[in-house]
Amino acid sequence: MANALQFCATVQAASPVFSKRMHCQSSWHRPSPPLNYNYKFVATSLVLSKRSRRSLKVSCEAANVDLLETNKIDKEAEKKITCVMKFGGSSVASAERMREVAELILSFPNERPVIVLSAMGKTTNNLLLAGEKAVCCGVTNVDSIEELGFIKELHKRTVKELEVDESVIAKHLEELEQLLKGIAMMKELTPRTKDYLVSFGECMSTRIFAAYMNKIGAKARQYDAFEIGFITTDDFTNADILEATYPAVAKSLLGDWISDPAIPIVTGFLGKGWRSCAITTLGRGGSDLTATTIGKALGLSEIQVWKDVDGVLTCDPNIYPHAEPVPYLTFDEAAELAYFGAQVLHPQSMRPAREGDIPVRVKNSYNPNAPGTLITRARDMSKAVLTSIVLKRNVTMLDIVSTRMLGQFGFLAKVFSTFEDLGISLWSRELIQQELDHVVEDLEKIAVVNLLQRRSIISLIGNVQRSSLILEKAFHVLRTLGVNVQMISQGASKVNISLIVNDDEAEQCVKSLHKAFFETDISELEWECVSGNGSAST
Ligand SMILES: Nc1ncnc2c1ncn2[C@@H]1O[C@H](COP(=O)(O)OP(=O)(O)O)[C@@H](O)[C@H]1O
Numbered sequence: 228m229a230n231a232l233q234f235c236a237t238v239q240a241a242s243p244v245f246s247k248r249m250h251c252q253s254s255w256h257r258p259s260p261p262l263n264y265n266y267k268f269v270a271t272s273l274v275l276s277k278r279s280r281r282s283l284k285v286s287c288e289a290a291n292v293d294l295l296e297t298n299k300i301d302k303e304a305e306k307k308i309t310c311v312m313k314f315g316g317s318s319v320a321s322a323e324r325m326r327e328v329a330e331l332i333l334s335f336p337n338e339r340p341v342i343v344l345s346a347m348g349k350t351t352n353n354l355l356l357a358g359e360k361a362v363c364c365g366v367t368n369v370d371s372i373e374e375l376g377f378i379k380e381l382h383k384r385t386v387k388e389l390e391v392d393e394s395v396i397a398k399h400l401e402e403l404e405q406l407l408k409g410i411a412m413m414k415e416l417t418p419r420t421k422d423y424l425v426s427f428g429e430c431m432s433t434r435i436f437a438a439y440m441n442k443i444g445a446k447a448r449q450y451d452a453f454e455i456g457f458i459t460t461d462d463f464t465n466a467d468i469l470e471a472t473y474p475a476v477a478k479s480l481l482g483d484w485i486s487d488p489a490i491p492i493v494t495g496f497l498g499k500g501w502r503s504c505a506i507t508t509l510g511r512g513g514s515d516l517t518a519t520t521i522g523k524a525l526g527l528s529e530i531q532v533w534k535d536v537d538g539v540l541t542c543d544p545n546i547y548p549h550a551e552p553v554p555y556l557t558f559d560e561a562a563e564l565a566y567f568g569a570q571v572l573h574p575q576s577m578r579p580a581r582e583g584d585i586p587v588r589v590k591n592s593y594n595p596n597a598p599g600t601l602i603t604r605a606r607d608m609s610k611a612v613l614t615s616i617v618l619k620r621n622v623t624m625l626d627i628v629s630t631r632m633l634g635q636f637g638f639l640a641k642v643f644s645t646f647e648d649l650g651i652s653l654w655s656r657e658l659i660q661q662e663l664d665h666v667v668e669d670l671e672k673i674a675v676v677n678l679l680q681r682r683s684i685i686s687l688i689g690n691v692q693r694s695s696l697i698l699e700k701a702f703h704v705l706r707t708l709g710v711n712v713q714m715i716s717q718g719a720s721k722v723n724i725s726l727i728v729n730d731d732e733a734e735q736c737v738k739s740l741h742k743a744f745f746e747t748d749i750s751e752l753e754w755e756c757v758s759g760n761g762s763a764s765t
């Protein structure tokens with residue numbers, strides 16, 4: 228058997244029943260989910276010799292099934308893709324960083340990963356700024372937009388330093404300039420055009436990186452997510468992944484992997500609108516969601532997201548530099564943390580991981596030896612009190628009071644229908660003053676309304692089984708600071724308590740809460756609360 232040939236066979240089955248039978252009769256498995264009864268089989272062991280191929284042909288003819296092709300496949304195909312590794316903008320910000328990332332990927336010889344990349348460094352921000360400037364600068368001035376200059380310079384320099392052919396991005400740089408001229412001519416930047424514009428970032432970073440991997444002898448293949456089945460809603464700038472994405476992505480990536488294995492290098496953040504067929508984006512930081520979607524689609528054993536911090540931290544290090552890595556989190560905790568504003572993870576990214584029950588590891592590409600954070604379905608909560616503190620600034624609070632609402636049904640329905648009628652979702656974007664005025668005007672017909680602006684939400688993510696302890700300690704800290712909490716709520720997922728305070732008090736609150744919860748021994752913490760001995764450090 229040692230010199231037996233291996234083949235990949237694609238058959239057009241008349242019905243899924245037949246394919247199941249064939250599946251049982253042979254020792255084959257089906258790597259990709261069914262799509263239009265077009266199945267791809269691969270021998271699981273070296274059994275598909277020339278003789279087996281002939282017998283496959285005979286059985287297909289007997290069952291009236293078309294045998295479309297039998298390709299000889301590489302032995303590598305036997306080894307399945309094992310994980311997905313996502314590298315964010317800071318991890319691929321320069322040629323040097325790209326070299327380090329390539330080295331990092333190759334330092335795991337037992338992994339056969341799919342790689343997801345974001346745009347280099349601050350490219351997405353620069354593309355958006357260039358687009359905004361193009362709206363009002365006039366066609367002839369487009370080539371002097373500063374941000375366009377930065378983008379060109381960064382990508383050309385990277386290509387040169389990595390010694391790959393500039394042709395991998397030349398067409399994209401040219402098209403980008405044309406697009407900016409188009410925006411200048413039209414004098415408008417629609418959400419649809421914005422998404423097309425920012426897509427250049429990921430399209431170029433992945434092309435450069437794939438070319439570099441090939442140059443150093445690691446066979447790689449570049450993919451644009453919008454060409455391999457990332458199907459989304461048509462909500463430009465904040466699109467949602469649709470269910471059809473999973474089988475389509477699996478089919479594309481596994482199909483290629485089986486017939487010609489090469490490390491897939493996929494653009495993060497991008498998709499294709501199901502109605503418009505135009506390029507969409509998944510919201511800022513959306514490459515995390517690309518990675519978890521691939522993880523679920525391929526049923527991988529791990530999803531790794533590589534960042535510039537040692538994992539998910541106890542709070543935003545930009546607010547408090549003494550924040551520490553959190554070693555373990557549940558999907559619920561991570562989702563809540565992201566939803567309430569921690570930039571480290573995309574708010575929707577935990578959904579596919581949770582659905583596929585695939586562990587997510589958050590690691591630091593600048594410090595690969597740090598253990599990072601492991602996010603799983605469940606974890607030992609026996610010692611957990613507070614896991615992380617998240618701050619969301621510049622929140623507007625609507626205080627709606629009505630004595631008529633007591634004992635009345637339909638009151639809340641009227642409140643929500645006001646938002647629906649005005650097409651406002653309270654969470655998805657910032658409202659402009661005019662919209663807020665409209666809401667207040669409408670709600671004033673049924674209640675007394677106070678619009679409270681410049682507030683912050685401090686979310687305490689942790690073990691809500693110990694909510695009394697958390698609240699006692701938190702309120703003690705806030706009272707010592709002289710801060711009044713204006714609203715308190717417990718999230719539906721039961722891992723989050725949110726407090727609303729004034730914007731200008733919020734940072735100090737987070738620092739003091741961090742000191743009290745994470746820089747104090749837990750047993751001390753319980754004792755302090757029971758005996759009333761504690762004092763908040765400021
Ligand atoms: N709780 C937190 N834990 C870790 N990082 C956080 C947290 N809150 C905010 N951040 C910020 O998130 C950044 C990482 O997220 P992001 O910039 O999206 O990474 P990448 O672009 O590498 O995917 C960190 O550099 C840090 O400044």
Ligand SMILES: N[C@@H](CC(=O)OP(=O)(O)O)C(=O)O
Binds near residue numbers: 428510512
């Ligand atoms: N480049 C996109 C998508 C993304 O996920 O980026 P990052 O991984 O660097 O947060 C953005 O800046 O939003």
